[in-house]
Amino acid sequence: MLRRDVLVGASDTCDRRPIRRLRSRGVKVHGVNWLGTRTHRYGPMVTFLRDVLELEVAHEEPGFAVFRCPNDDLVEVFGHDHALAQDFFTTGPVAGFEVDDVDAAKVELEAAGIEFLGERGSTDDGHAWWHFRAPDGNVYEITSGPGA
16 A cells, blocks of 8 residues: 655656655555557567467457456556557556556545546456556556446
């Protein structure tokens, strides 16, 4: 769980942003349940995940594949030119932090000064996610599953 009164934007010698204290209820994170990566080497990456790591192929279309881990976590691979990869894969792979409610977590994280990117995403079966830029400059997401 993110703690109250944690320093957000704490400066090091290169970071001159003001320091804000997080005075919210906090966000309970259950784990990292999603990882997405954009790559110029789509074919070899898909082969690696499918044939070497032996992950189940849950979905595949040109330039995009979804793999399911034995614990139901997901790994998504986006070809470099795939339309879904254009907005959020600017800093490397994106990890998704599982929370109970992405909308409530967004409110808490925004109160802590976290910048959100784009619109809330969702699927018909109840998964939801929202991308944000963390204090390290990288893009992450909060995510929740059906019933959240």
